Amino acid sequence: MGGEIPPSMSGMCGCVLKGHMYIFGGCGDDGQTNEHYLVDLNDGRYFWEKIRHHSGFLPSPRDKFSCWVYKSRIIYFGGYGHKLLSEINNPRTFIVDEASWAEDIFWGWNNEVHVFDSETKSWNCPTTSGRAPAPRAAHASATINNKGYVCGGRKMETRTSDIYYLDLDTWTWSEIVPTTTVPQGRSWHTLTAVSETSLFLYGGLSMDCRPMSDGWMFDLKTKGWTEMKHLDMDKPRLWHTACLGRDSDVIVFGGSHEYIILVDSGHCNDILVFQTHPYSLVRLCEDFIASHTNIFQTQVTCLPLKLRQAVEKRTAFFQSVKKTQKVYRTME
Incomplete structure (x- = not known):
């Protein structure tokens, strides 16, 4: 890659x-x-x-935030x-963590909303109404239609799993009060929209600084959390990324399986795939054929082009999984 390459940073928002x-x-060698x-x-x-930017005021330097x-x-x-100090004008939107002894600079958490318009390259800070989330960092967010959801994160010395949404047309905040048992508080987790009415939460760092591997589905209609059992309970993750894949799969990559201070020894580069909804009959057939290519080699070449390409992609996936598993067994 070329051009004006960004400096090495962590905790930026993309x-x-x-x-x-x-x-x-983000945070680099010189701070946020x-x-x-x-x-x-x-x-x-x-x-x-x-x-x-052409107009408006840039947000203050920060890391460990999110966007919609x-x-x-x-x-x-x-x-x-x-x-x-002169920029801190509301204690409800910026909570001070510590101050610099040398200069009039204060570090802390915020719950500010800043909007960047990509067409005009301008910034604005809309006035929001309703019950806003407390200032926080290392939280997770997701977008569904005109609503931006935020879940959990670190608030001063605690971690939470509360959930709010912001109406991106009216700039009104609303808190969602769950009707069921809630996941334990966490930071450095991910929240992924998997349908018009459901969100998937995975991993993070617990209150006692323990990397977690639990997955939870949140139903926006019933306002209930449901813990989802999966095959990767032995692979905790924090500071990872997640995105939506085919058939409502959630794909998790990167992050760490160690406490954040030990991140240099805990980097992960494997991919975890979580099935959040039942697969269609077509998907089930594709997966079965792709995982048994030794049986269906002749028949695959006779499939219609689009279906054959789909099976070949799934075949490549299953072959890579087998290869990775073989490497792990050799290392053990």
């Missing part, structure tokens, strides 16, 4: 909007930043560009960062 990948903020970059994923050049993508806008929420 998203894709209209074929462009945006990253904002509020720099903004994009790269065009369509032209095949993959050149980074530093965004020079809606229409042509990126809406950023929360995080941990620093401000000058």
Whole structure:
């Protein structure tokens, strides 16, 4: 990749909007930043560009925050960062963690909402109403239609699993009070929208700083949490990423399986796939054929082109899984 390449950072926030990948903020060698970059994923050049905003006020430097993508806008929420004392004008939107002894700088958590318009390259800070989440960082968020959901995260010395949403048209906050047992409080987890009415939560760091591997489904209609049993209970993750795959699968990549301070020894580069909904008969047949290619080699070549390509993709997946499992057995 070329162009104005961003510096090495952690805890930045990334998203894709209209074929462009945006990253904002993060923490580097010199602390938190509020720099903004994009790269065009369509032209095949993959050149980074530093965004020079045209109007509005940049959010203060921060990391460990999240965003929602809606229409042509990126809406950023929360995080941990620093401000000058003169910039702290509301204790309900910025909670001080510590202060610098050398300068008039304060670090802390916020629950601010900042909007970046990708068409005008301008910033604005909308006035929100309703019951807003407490200032937090290392939380998780997801977007469904015109609502941005936020779940959990670290609030000062505690971690939570509360869930709120922001109406991205009216800028009204609402808290969702669950009707069932809730997951234990956590940070560094992921929240993925898997349908119009359901969210999938995975992993994170517990209150006692323990990496977790539990998965939970949240039903927006019943407002209930359901713990989901899966095959990767022995693979805890925190600080990972997750995205929606085919047939409502959730694909988890990266992160750490160790406590955050030990992250250098706990990096993960394997991919976890979680089935959140029943598969269609077509998907079940594809998977069965792809996992038994030694039986169906002759028949696969006779399939219609589109179906054959789908089976070949699944075959490549199952072969890679077998290869990885073989490597693990050899290492053991």
